[in-house]
Amino acid sequence: MEQYAIKGGNPLVGEVEIGGAKNAALPIIAASIMTDETVQVDNMPDVRDTNVLLDAMQDIGVLINRKDRHSVSINASQVHNFVVDGDSIRKIRASYYFIGALLAKYKSAEVALPGGCDIGCRAIDQHIKGFRALGADVKIEYGLIKAHAERLKGSHIYMDVVSVGATINIMMVAALAEGTTIIENAAKEPHVVDLANFLNSMGANIKGAGTDVIRIRGVHSLHGTEYAIIPDQIEAGTFMFAAAITKGDITVKNVIPKHLESITAKLLEIGCEIEESDDAVRVVAAKPLRHTQVKTLPYPGFPTDMQPQITVALALSNGTSIVTESIFENRFKYVDELIRMGASIKVEGNTAIVNGIGQYTGASINAPDLRAGAALVLAALAAEGYSCIEDIHYIQRGYEDFHLKLQMLGAQIEKVDSSKELQKFKLKIG
Numbered sequence: 001m002e003q004y005a006i007k008g009g010n011p012l013v014g015e016v017e018i019g020g021a022k023n024a025a026l027p028i029i030a031a032s033i034m035t036d037e038t039v040q041v042d043n044m045p046d047v048r049d050t051n052v053l054l055d056a057m058q059d060i061g062v063l064i065n066r067k068d069r070h071s072v073s074i075n076a077s078q079v080h081n082f083v084v085d086g087d088s089i090r091k092i093r094a095s096y097y098f099i100g101a102l103l104a105k106y107k108s109a110e111v112a113l114p115g116g117c118d119i120g121c122r123a124i125d126q127h128i129k130g131f132r133a134l135g136a137d138v139k140i141e142y143g144l145i146k147a148h149a150e151r152l153k154g155s156h157i158y159m160d161v162v163s164v165g166a167t168i169n170i171m172m173v174a175a176l177a178e179g180t181t182i183i184e185n186a187a188k189e190p191h192v193v194d195l196a197n198f199l200n201s202m203g204a205n206i207k208g209a210g211t212d213v214i215r216i217r218g219v220h221s222l223h224g225t226e227y228a229i230i231p232d233q234i235e236a237g238t239f240m241f242a243a244a245i246t247k248g249d250i251t252v253k254n255v256i257p258k259h260l261e262s263i264t265a266k267l268l269e270i271g272c273e274i275e276e277s278d279d280a281v282r283v284v285a286a287k288p289l290r291h292t293q294v295k296t297l298p299y300p301g302f303p304t305d306m307q308p309q310i311t312v313a314l315a316l317s318n319g320t321s322i323v324t325e326s327i328f329e330n331r332f333k334y335v336d337e338l339i340r341m342g343a344s345i346k347v348e349g350n351t352a353i354v355n356g357i358g359q360y361t362g363a364s365i366n367a368p369d370l371r372a373g374a375a376l377v378l379a380a381l382a383a384e385g386y387s388c389i390e391d392i393h394y395i396q397r398g399y400e401d402f403h404l405k406l407q408m409l410g411a412q413i414e415k416v417d418s419s420k421e422l423q424k425f426k427l428k429i430g
């Protein structure tokens with residue numbers, strides 16, 4: 001099994017290019033089904049989740065043409081099947097975007113119930129509520145969500161919880177429904193806005209994305225487009241925290257600094273210096289880190305997808321910090337692994353009480369999910385001695401060339417596949 005072998009201790013220094021946002025790419029890939037014309041998508045991240053989705057599209061007759069590693073053209077004029085099932089698709093969360101996209105275009109969708117990282121119960125009731133409000137009949141049978149409609153008609157929908165996935169799914173269906181839909185208490189994440197911009201570039205009429213209220217006037221059909229995905233806010237945030245955790249100096253390039261404000265604010269609070277330009281942010285961690293409090297919230301609050309990374313930093317800060325996870329109830333699983341590296345953290349319900357220590361020490365640990373996996377890699381890079389991180393397939397779901405980008409910043413990290421390769425790494429690094 002592939003794992004990362006790491007020798008910690010080097011401050012990470014240099015520049016890193018951030019790729020396209022995974023969580024924008026996933027709905028954009030699915031929404032490409034909503035026209036018979038060709039859609040060209042640029043700045044596509046080459047990560048496992050996007051590739052699983054693209055492969056699943058081919059299974060239902062969509063033509064995928066990869067122009068280069070980050071550019072793909074999608075033509076869905078030959079779709080012959082509205083059932084999306086299979087081993088890989090069952091493992092990812094974003095499979096649910098096929099329901100919205102297929103239902104919008106063909107008024108019929110049968111899609112495997114979503115999987116994804118095990119970070120909480122991850123209900124889909126708000127998606128179903130939205131589909132039903134727009135006129136679809138929805139049921140769950142044999143592990144599939146089945147949605148069918150005679151007519152899709154605009155509606156006024158109040159979301160009981162702020163949900164990225166449900167907001168996006170409802171937006172897709174409403175874009176091709178008759179009349180006007182209003183989504184209240186909508187999610188405001190940058191990827192929600194990106195999907196709205198993508199659909200508008202195909203001829204949809206969506207206003208207010210990025211605010212609490214989104215108004216969608218349904219159109220009869222959508223046309224082809226050429227679109228570039230926004231930079232990945234969480235990949236950028238992960239490298240920004242890599243600077244803090246390893247006491248380094250990293251410039252993340254190709255980013256939208258506005259999307260990173262809550263992350264930047266916390267880094268400033270804990271004592272990092274930040275320099276911003278139009279499309280780059282530099283993080284310098286020259287002084288000892290300070291403790292703070294943080295609570296994850298929907299955008300523009302501090303992202304739940306950055307919670308493990310900030311905890312890894314706070315566990316190395318002076319004093320006691322409090323981290324509250326308010327989005328997913330099971331997102332502290334990595335804490336046990338961090339404790340194996342010497343961290344002093346106590347989890348009580350959805351709160352972690354973090355007492356700063358001087359340094360981590362290397363250990364063999366498991367990545368429990370995507371973001372926690374990346375955060376543990378950062379901990380290992382700051383640790384004294386060697387670490388091995390197993391289950392790195394989680395990390396590969398959402399970070400392109402993670403270890404290669406870290407190597408460019410001076411990290412001693414390699415992907416190894418056997419104990420022989422691990423020994424070789426240790427001999428090489430010394």
Ligand code: EPZ
Binds near residue numbers: 120123166304370371
């Ligand atoms: C998206 O998940 C992201 N995934 C997650 O990123 C991210 O953590 C999350 O949004 C929050 O920002 C993708 O974009 C593929 P939600 P999603 O619906 O859409 C509750 C990563 O690491 N809820 O906004 O599944 C739910 O239980 C991943 O890249 C309902 O109650 O998240 C949660 O508590 C992990 N009913 C909260 O809302 C519903 O119908 C937010 O979930 C839907 C959600």
